[in-house]
Amino acid sequence: MNEFLFVVVPYICLTTFVVGHLWRYHYDKFGWTTRSSQLYENRLLRIGSPLFHFGMLGVVGGHIIGLLVPQSWTDAVRISEHSYHVVAVTGGLLAGAAALAGMVILIYRRRTVGPVFSATTRMDKVMYAFLAVVIVLGMWNTIAGSIMTIGGEYNYREGVSVWYRSFLAFQPDASLMASAPLGFQLHALAAFGLFALWPFTRLVHVFSAPVGYLTRPYIVYRTRDEQLGSHQPRRGWDRISQ
Amino acid sequence: MRVMAQMAMVMNLDKCIGCHTCSVTCKQAWTNRTGTEYIWFNNVETRPGLGYPRTYEDQEKWKGGWERNKRGRLVLKGGGRFKKLLTIFSNPKLPSIGEYYEPWTYDYSTLTDAPAQEHTPVARPKSLISGNDMKIEWSANWDDDLGGSTATAHRDPMLQKISDKVKFEFEQTFMFYLPRICEHCLNPSCAASCPSGAIYKRAEDGIVLVDQDKCRGWRMCVSGCPYKKVYFNHKTGKAEKCTFCFPRIEVGLPTVCSETCVGRLRYIGLMLYDADKVLEAASTEDDHGLYEAQREVFLDPFDPDVMREAEKAGIARDWIEAAQRSPIYALINTYKVALPLHPEYRTMPMVWYIPPLSPVVDVVQETGEDAEDKGNLFAAIDALRIPIEYLAELFTAGDVGPVDAVLKKLAAMRCYMRDINMGRDPDGTIPAAVGMSEEQMYDMYRLLAIAKYDERYVIPPAHAEQAHSLEELATECSVSAYGGGQQDLFGEGSGVPTPIAVENFQMLQDRQTADTLASPADKGARVNLLNWDGKGSPAGLFPPRKKDS
Numbered sequence: 122m123n124e125f126l127f128v129v130v131p132y133i134c135l136t137t138f139v140v141g142h143l144w145r146y147h148y149d150k151f152g153w154t155t156r157s158s159q160l161y162e163n164r165l166l167r168i169g170s171p172l173f174h175f176g177m178l179g180v181v182g183g184h185i186i187g188l189l190v191p192q193s194w195t196d197a198v199r200i201s202e203h204s205y206h207v208v209a210v211t212g213g214l215l216a217g218a219a220a221l222a223g224m225v226i227l228i229y230r231r232r233t234v235g236p237v238f239s240a241t242t243r244m245d246k247v248m249y250a251f252l253a254v255v256i257v258l259g260m261w262n263t264i265a266g267s268i269m270t271i272g273g274e275y276n277y278r279e280g281v282s283v284w285y286r287s288f289l290a291f292q293p294d295a296s297l298m299a300s301a302p303l304g305f306q307l308h309a310l311a312a313f314g315l316f317a318l319w320p321f322t323r324l325v326h327v328f329s330a331p332v333g334y335l336t337r338p339y340i341v342y343r344t345r346d347e348q349l350g351s352h353q354p355r356r357g358w359d360r361i362s363q
Numbered sequence: 364m365r366v367m368a369q370m371a372m373v374m375n376l377d378k379c380i381g382c383h384t385c386s387v388t389c390k391q392a393w394t395n396r397t398g399t400e401y402i403w404f405n406n407v408e409t410r411p412g413l414g415y416p417r418t419y420e421d422q423e424k425w426k427g428g429w430e431r432n433k434r435g436r437l438v439l440k441g442g443g444r445f446k447k448l449l450t451i452f453s454n455p456k457l458p459s460i461g462e463y464y465e466p467w468t469y470d471y472s473t474l475t476d477a478p479a480q481e482h483t484p485v486a487r488p489k490s491l492i493s494g495n496d497m498k499i500e501w502s503a504n505w506d507d508d509l510g511g512s513t514a515t516a517h518r519d520p521m522l523q524k525i526s527d528k529v530k531f532e533f534e535q536t537f538m539f540y541l542p543r544i545c546e547h548c549l550n551p552s553c554a555a556s557c558p559s560g561a562i563y564k565r566a567e568d569g570i571v572l573v574d575q576d577k578c579r580g581w582r583m584c585v586s587g588c589p590y591k592k593v594y595f596n597h598k599t600g601k602a603e604k605c606t607f608c609f610p611r612i613e614v615g616l617p618t619v620c621s622e623t624c625v626g627r628l629r630y631i632g633l634m635l636y637d638a639d640k641v642l643e644a645a646s647t648e649d650d651h652g653l654y655e656a657q658r659e660v661f662l663d664p665f666d667p668d669v670m671r672e673a674e675k676a677g678i679a680r681d682w683i684e685a686a687q688r689s690p691i692y693a694l695i696n697t698y699k700v701a702l703p704l705h706p707e708y709r710t711m712p713m714v715w716y717i718p719p720l721s722p723v724v725d726v727v728q729e730t731g732e733d734a735e736d737k738g739n740l741f742a743a744i745d746a747l748r749i750p751i752e753y754l755a756e757l758f759t760a761g762d763v764g765p766v767d768a769v770l771k772k773l774a775a776m777r778c779y780m781r782d783i784n785m786g787r788d789p790d791g792t793i794p795a796a797v798g799m800s801e802e803q804m805y806d807m808y809r810l811l812a813i814a815k816y817d818e819r820y821v822i823p824p825a826h827a828e829q830a831h832s833l834e835e836l837a838t839e840c841s842v843s844a845y846g847g848g849q850q851d852l853f854g855e856g857s858g859v860p861t862p863i864a865v866e867n868f869q870m871l872q873d874r875q876t877a878d879t880l881a882s883p884a885d886k887g888a889r890v891n892l893l894n895w896d897g898k899g900s901p902a903g904l905f906p907p908r909k910k911d912s
Contacts, residue, residue, distance in 0.1 A: 150576035156600035157580050159453065160460050161492065167453045174452040235493035240597070329579040331451075331558030335444050339555035344566040 126310065127298040131288055134313040141320025142328065155326040161236035165226055173223025179216025180259070183209065188285045192278045202276075210267050217260045224256060248322040251315040258308040266304055275302050281309065365638040366662060366673040368682055369549065369569035369713055370607060370631065370822070371691045372621070373701045374542055375811060376719040377773070378628035381508065381540035383407050385620035385629075389544075392619045393606065398598020400466035400491045403503050404605035405620045407542045411519045411753065412506040416462040419591040420705065421520035426456050427589030428552050428708030429645060437646045437709060439555060439587065447558060447583055456586035460597075464502040466491040492597075509538055521756040525749060537750040539719040541757070544620060545592040545605035546704065546712030547571050549636060549660065550645045553604070556587025562602070567825065568633075569713065570607045578602050589708040615824035616872050630814075632689030632821040633682060634713070635662040635673060645709045650760035653706035660711065661696060664689070685823035690810060691715070698799075698807045700769045702758035717811075718754045718766055720773040723747055735781045737793055740774035772797045772807075780808050 146153065159166055187209060195205055228249060231237050265271045284297035298306060319325070389405040408414045422428060426441040441447070441456055469486035477484035490497040506512050516522060547564075551571050554562040561577035562584055564570070573584075573593070580600040584593040593604045608618035612631075616622070621629040637660055644656035662669045664686035673683050686692065694701040694717065701715040720740075727734040727743045734740070744751065744767060751770070755763045779793040779801075794804040810818065895901055 151599070151601075153576075154578065154580040154600035157582055157595070158597075159457055159582060160595050160597050163453070163457070163459055167455070170452040235495060236490075239494060326579055329559065331448065331560075331579070331581065333560065334448065334558040337560055340551060341554055341557075341560050341563040342566045343563040 123295045123299040126306075127284065127295040128288075128293045130310065131293075131313050134317040137317040138319055141317075142325065145320045145325060153325055153329065154323070156240075156323045158231075158237045158240055161240070162230060162234045165230040165234070169223045169226030169230060171223070172219050173227055176216050176218070176220030176223055179212065180220055180256075183213050183216060187278065188282050191282070191286070192276075206267070210263060213263050217256070217263060221256055221260060224253060228253070244318075244322050248315070248318055248324065251311060251318060255308065255311045255315055258304060258311060262302075262304045262308055266302060273302075275305070277301070277305060281305050364662075364669075364672045366635055366669065366676045366678060367569065367638045368567065368673075368678055368686065369634045369636055370547065370612060371569075371634045371713040371715070372544070372618075373630040373691050373694045373715045373717065375626075375628040375630075375717040376539055376541065377717065377721050378626040379407070379540040379542060379719075380626055381407055381409065382625055383504070384623050384625055385542055388619050388623040389605075392608070394603070396596075396598075398596040399594070399603065401460065401463045401503070402594040402596070402603065404592070404594075404603075405542065405544045406503055407540050408504075409507050409509055409512075410539055410541050410757070411516045411522045411537075412509070412512060413515055413518055415464075415503045416458045416591050417501070418462075418518055418520050419458070419589075422589055422708065425458070425586065425589070425591070427587060427591065428710055429550070429555075430709065431646055431648065435646060435648070437550075437642060439552060440589075441556065441583075441586055447556065451558065451581055451583070454582045454586055457582055457595075458585070458591065460492060461501065464505070465497060467497055467499060521753060524756050524761065525752050537722045537747075537753070539722055541716075542620070543590065543592070543704070544618075544714060545571065545607070546590055546710065546714045547605075547607055548713060549638075549641045549657075549711035550709065551588075552708070552710050553584040553588040553593045556583040557581070557602075558583055562593075562604075565609075568609075568612065570609050570612070571604070572606060572609070573602050573604055575599075575601055575603075589705065589710065590712075612822055613825040614872050615822045617820040617822060621820065627819065630690040630694065630819050632691035633686040633823065634689065634691055634695070635664050635669060635678075635683075635686045636660045637662055641711060645711055650707045651762040653709065654703060654759050654762070654765055657703060657706060657711050658696060661692070663696075664692065679823075682823045685821050688821045690814065690819060690821060693807075693810060698772070698803070698810075699765075700772055700807070700811075702765060702769065704758060705760070706758075707760035716758060717773070718758055718769055720770050720777070722750055723770065723774070724777075735777050737775060737778040737796070740778065741771060741796075744770050744774060768797070772799065775799070776804055776808050776811070779804050780812075 159170075192202075231241055231245075231249070262277075266275055266277075280297050280301045284294055284301075287294045287297070298309065386403055386405045386407055390403060393399075393404055394402045403415065406415050414420060419425060419427075422440060428440050429437050430440045432438050439447075442450070467488045467490050470489050471486045473484050474486050488497055488499050489495065506515055509516070547570055549569070551562070551564060554564060554571060557578075558581045559577055559579045561574045561579070563572060563574060565572065578601040580595070580602070582595055582602070584602050584604075585591070585595055587593075593602050595601075596603050608616075608620075611618060611622075617629070617631050621631055640660045644653075644660045647653050647656040662673075664670070664673075664683060670683055673686075674680070691701075695715060700717050702718060703712050703715050705712070723740065723743050724734045726747060727739050732739050748763075751763050751766055752761070755761050755766045759765045775793050775797045779789060782789050783805075789801060791801050794801050799807070895904075
């Protein structure tokens, strides 16, 4: 069972995530958008959206550090377990609270503002449900697990993180996850569910984060030379070389 | 010198009767889809008035366009790259749907479905955004013909720049229409604001387009454009804008708005410009200098150096010739009667306007004086400071000099041509008073008053050897997928969108430039087999039989 939950399911989800994005990018560039609803309503969005997004950026950054940086590395630079813990929990709480508050505002807005609600697809609703579950479980793990230590002390950097790195290295070790507290198990599973849904939701806009804007020239010109291959010519048709 | 070609338009506001035909045909052609109900690529505003979206010209509020910073560099008024990225989750300057207007329809079915009752059923307005009943409080054209302007016109940002005490007088004496499309700027701030780099300027003809496959719906272009001519399609979540009807332009046809303009007030043609000089011109220190600075950017297509450089830059011979015949060049640079709309936004707009003289004429006429007398008109232009100042706020960043000069040229043309039309000897002192020769004045009259289709629209078709790539380009632009949403995986809707076929537009052009009315020359030799009952053979089915000898 553990093998299934913490090896098979995550890999299925990861595959769906990768292949799904490739498929969507190839076939549905036109649908690849944030689908912003700011035009309909701005008062709640102005508060909720930055709260949520900046909170999530913090949360994702925290996860990258927590999951990908081995404890031996921080030990090597003499960061004590305690000080790491304090920084991680404080940062995690702040970012998580911002994301959660933002999400509550955004979901409230989505439900109560007529035009926004009618522009909400079924996929949006499923995505919101998963997102909410993942965030709430994450907050629960932080508060209940790390601060109040309900169910005993658990150092995820010796458990979940190691499992996650083994998973990414294609040498999965399910036993590490099986011994983690239930909250962490559910959080991981729900997150993988979200990853599987990801390519089919508006969440794809995450991968269009326009960092290239910082370096590209302001005005974009396009000449026909660059333009010659928006798609392959159909079978039997050759391009005229110029 | 880096020569580039730009498709440009000039509108003669004197001829605009505010019929909105351009807006309607444009909407039918481009924005009749779900998600674009509120979008008018072409709209006609009554001035003074708030415009569409409301008060879009107030850049202190909307922060569109460029500004010159203290170090003399050109920066986006809405903030640079970092600020754009930091505010990407909630664009602080995005106009709400209410600033445009909430689109609506009527539940017409109640008119026929309602049960028998004492009162006549009415079709109530239903919002196309929320689907609920709504109260219609604003639209793209709410203050048409100054309707309700006593309540709203004082919010006109251009009027606010002129002193308060004149407003009432102003509204009574002066009104004109301002048709607006995308300016297809030389220095487009929408493109500069786009985080994804989806908005691009076509190197061949300077048309600014949104790549629908690259747009991610960040909405920065909407707030970046000071003319508010990039719109957010709320169904597809992508930006859309006026395309200058590029599929038509590519085969030498004018845009839909120009084609259908009943006043024939639009001119389309090429301008050659020096791309290296654009930034410098847009950074001109004094706002009043921007009009002249932009004219300096344009190149003289008759100059042998320019022609040589243009050919080096890959501009085809027939395009250079088209630039020489361009009515735009004549109106902007030869006669100097066309002015840019809001040069102070520093985007170097390429849809220019000939300011209207008719309100001045009307005022003179109302006094009972001769409205075609040079002395009277010149005196009126000098006396009507308020309207002139208003026009200057629109077209020259508040500098009344150029507006004054244009109106006097138009007035002189009126007087000069009256003598000719009345069979009197033309008075050479009239053109001389505005610094023109008699020939120039007559030529300008011809261009403004009686220019035919192919003189108003000098559009060199895209080259056959380019047609393939241009057609490819078409698949990437605005409305390649009607109705939006995702494409189907299977069946009719699957695969890449069908390109807008150049052939269709070629046929359209043949039809529109043919001498005969919808009847091909070989019509007599055709047989409609649908009418054939199978008995015998209708005349013309077979070529005439050779007589047996």
